[in-house]
Amino acid sequence: MSNFRIESCGEIDGLYCIWPQVFGDQRGCFFEVYQYEKFKEAGLDMIFVQDNQSISTRGVLRGLHYQKKHPQGKLVRVQKGRVFDVAVDLRNDSRTYGKWYGTILDDVQKNMLYIPEGFAHGFLVLSETAEFSYKCTDYYHPEDEAGFMWNDEKIGIKWPIEEGMELIISDKDKNYNSF
Numbered sequence: 432m433s434n435f436r437i438e439s440c441g442e443i444d445g446l447y448c449i450w451p452q453v454f455g456d457q458r459g460c461f462f463e464v465y466q467y468e469k470f471k472e473a474g475l476d477m478i479f480v481q482d483n484q485s486i487s488t489r490g491v492l493r494g495l496h497y498q499k500k501h502p503q504g505k506l507v508r509v510q511k512g513r514v515f516d517v518a519v520d521l522r523n524d525s526r527t528y529g530k531w532y533g534t535i536l537d538d539v540q541k542n543m544l545y546i547p548e549g550f551a552h553g554f555l556v557l558s559e560t561a562e563f564s565y566k567c568t569d570y571y572h573p574e575d576e577a578g579f580m581w582n583d584e585k586i587g588i589k590w591p592i593e594e595g596m597e598l599i600i601s602d603k604d605k606n607y608n609s610f
């Protein structure tokens with residue numbers, strides 16, 4: 432029987448850091464990524480309707496994204512590589528409105544972050560390549576997509592940009608407004 436360690440993180444309601452139990456043997460390892468009942472016991476009672484995967488090279492920064500009318504909760508993880516992952520609380524009624532939380536996700540810890548609906552999300556790739564995958568509680572609605580600048584001064588995210596790292600950012604993400 433495998434288990435998950437699920438902890439509230441960043442003192443932000445609804446945001447969870449998750450570590451799966453990893454079973455290693457002479458073949459390699461095995462771990463569960465998601466299990467409805469176990470997540471529910473920890474207060475994470477949601478249904479995922481879409482699974483996404485992106486592959487990026489070092490210095491790629493994706494974000495900060497959210498959907499307005501169709502907010503998506505996201506269970507995010509790194510299958511291969513290492514990223515700095517960020518969630519920004521955009522819930523008007525939240526005591527942590529405008530606060531950000533960032534953490535390293537990698538294929539060594541195999542850790543995950545559950546970002547509830549009402550957050551903007553983004554990440555910076557720190558390894559040579561990163562395969563990033565996430566489950567979403569709502570579908571992609573391109574017409575409903577929104578975002579703001581990754582380096583918005585009001586939010587003040589401390590991205591761990593390493594010396595000599597060249598940022599690779601999509602035109603869409605370069606042209607977002609400030610928060």
Ligand SMILES: Cc1cn([C@H]2C[C@H](O)[C@@H](COP(=O)(O)OP(=O)(O)O[C@H]3O[C@@H](C)C(=O)[C@@H](O)[C@H]3O)O2)c(=O)[nH]c1=O
Nearest residue numbers: 483485493494495496497505552553554570571601603
């Ligand atoms: C997100 C998404 C994109 N696409 C398409 C649209 C576009 O042609 C191509 C690339 O899309 P984007 O540039 O928006 O991909 P990307 O910048 O990776 O967008 C993602 O960023 C991270 C930070 C998130 O949190 C995600 O929710 C999502 O917004 O993939 C889909 O078909 N379905 C999807 O769910």
